[in-house]
Amino acid sequence: MEKIILARIGEIALKGLNRSVFERRLAVNIRKMISDLGPAKVRWSQSRFYIEPEDDTFMFEDALERLTGVFGLVSVSPATVIPSEEEAVFAEAVAQMKQEMEKRTVRTFKVETKRGLKTFPLNSPAISAEAGGRILDAFPELTVDVKNPDVIIYIEVREQSYVYSQILPAPGGMPTGCNGKACLLLSGGIDSPVAGYMIGKRGVSICAVHFYSYPYTSERAKEKVLELASLVSRFTGPMKVMVVPFTDIQLEIHQKCRDELGTVLLRRSMMRIADRLARKNGCSALVTGESVGQVASQTMQAIYCTDAAAKMPVYRPLIGMDKMEVVAIAQKIGTFETSILPYEDCCTVFTPKHPKTRPMLSEIEEEEKRVDLAPMEDKAIAEIEVIRFD
Ligand code: ATP
Ligand code: MG
Numbered sequence: 079m080e081k082i083i084l085a086r087i088g089e090i091a092l093k094g095l096n097r098s099v100f101e102r103r104l105a106v107n108i109r110k111m112i113s114d115l116g117p118a119k120v121r122w123s124q125s126r127f128y129i130e131p132e133d134d135t136f137m138f139e140d141a142l143e144r145l146t147g148v149f150g151l152v153s154v155s156p157a158t159v160i161p162s163e164e165e166a167v168f169a170e171a172v173a174q175m176k177q178e179m180e181k182r183t184v185r186t187f188k189v190e191t192k193r194g195l196k197t198f199p200l201n202s203p204a205i206s207a208e209a210g211g212r213i214l215d216a217f218p219e220l221t222v223d224v225k226n227p228d229v230i231i232y233i234e235v236r237e238q239s240y241v242y243s244q245i246l247p248a249p250g251g252m253p254t255g256c257n258g259k260a261c262l263l264l265s266g267g268i269d270s271p272v273a274g275y276m277i278g279k280r281g282v283s284i285c286a287v288h289f290y291s292y293p294y295t296s297e298r299a300k301e302k303v304l305e306l307a308s309l310v311s312r313f314t315g316p317m318k319v320m321v322v323p324f325t326d327i328q329l330e331i332h333q334k335c336r337d338e339l340g341t342v343l344l345r346r347s348m349m350r351i352a353d354r355l356a357r358k359n360g361c362s363a364l365v366t367g368e369s370v371g372q373v374a375s376q377t378m379q380a381i382y383c384t385d386a387a388a389k390m391p392v393y394r395p396l397i398g399m400d401k402m403e404v405v406a407i408a409q410k411i412g413t414f415e416t417s418i419l420p421y422e423d424c425c426t427v428f429t430p431k432h433p434k435t436r437p438m439l440s441e442i443e444e445e446e447k448r449v450d451l452a453p454m455e456d457k458a459i460a461e462i463e464v465i466r467f468d
Contacts, residue, residue: 088152186223252281261356269367276395278314346387
């Protein structure tokens with residue numbers, strides 16, 4: 079008897095000829111995710127991945143936990159592998175029920191069976207019925223409830239048989255690294271780490287750009303952003319973070335331009351710089367954490383003005399979400415607690431009192447002529463600091 083992890087794929091099972099490319103990528107990602115947890119084999123067949131520990135040093139529970147965060151998987155189950163023989167299968171069904179009852183109060187159950195091995199003497203309903211009978215013999219206090227049971231014991235009879243009682247959800251999406259690369263504009267807020275996670279979920283690798291306004295924002299504010307990058311990279315894979323010194327540009331705009339247009343001008347400069355850095359790093363899109371109407375710089379008109387400064391497409395995975403929905407994801411992926419640490423952000427330092435919520439692109443472009451940002455943007459790019467998370 080052997081304990082393994084079964085992992086199920088979602089959308090990539092629908093792929094046609096390219097399917098094996100996605101599966102191979104997913105196998106690489108799974109291996110990498112658990113590489114420090116001890117020796118295990120990773121193989122796959124028919125929409126399933128099998129993670130098989132090679133000895134008892136393998137940290138099973140940790141692996142299970144980590145796999146629930148792997149993009150491309152929809153669910154994982156700890157399962158017992160046994161020979162496809164009637165007595166072995168029924169005994170294991172009873173053993174798993176016993177384990178479940180040790181963990182929590184169980185009153186009702188059902189057994190669900192899939193039989194792939196046609197030479198097995200019983201068909202699926204007969205296997206379920208017999209296993210259910212054995213469980214009732216062992217635990218007469220239980221009853222069968224096929225509609226809403228406390229526990230489901232799953233039996234799969236193939237070349238070997240698998241018995242399990244837990245199906246833990248995983249995020250779905252596409253395996254990281256199979257869908258190109260994008261550059262995330264990462265602030266220290268709640269939204270942008272979630273935006274990075276969301277685009278990463280579609281298989282996109284990411285690098286990040288952070289605009290940093292020392293000494294108006296502190297060293298600790300930068301550390302907070304790096305911590306967020308590290309948290310997001312646990313899901314999205316290795317991430318290069320480029321920290322751009324932004325103070326001079328902020329001061330220039332603050333001193334020479336109309337206060338009410340300041341934020342949009344600043345965001346346009348961010349877009350121009352991010353676009354150039356993205357290009358250098360092989361990205362084909364920018365990603366931000368904006369959502370319509372959240373703040374003055376995220377009205378439809380303001381986003382229009384900001385977008386016009388970028389040459390590559392700007393993706394905004396949170397565009398139609400409410401803050402509460404974003405917060406829920408931030409909590410789920412573990413970035414929320416870091417995001418709400420109270421360090422100032424470069425945008426809050428020079429935030430105008432009455433930002434214009436409906437700026438016109440023509441007035442923004444006119445205003446931009448008052449400052450010569452191009453050489454300052456060149457200089458900022460030349461002076462970036464690079465940090466890598468692997
Ligand atoms: P967040 O919670 O992500 O900080 P926000 O609601 O505070 O977002 P803004 O400050 O208007 O909104 O920023 C909108 C988006 O612009 C952010 O989601 C992020 O993608 C990008 N951005 C803002 N400030 C920075 C920064 N200092 N460095 C890099 N990107 C930034
Ligand atoms: Mg912000």
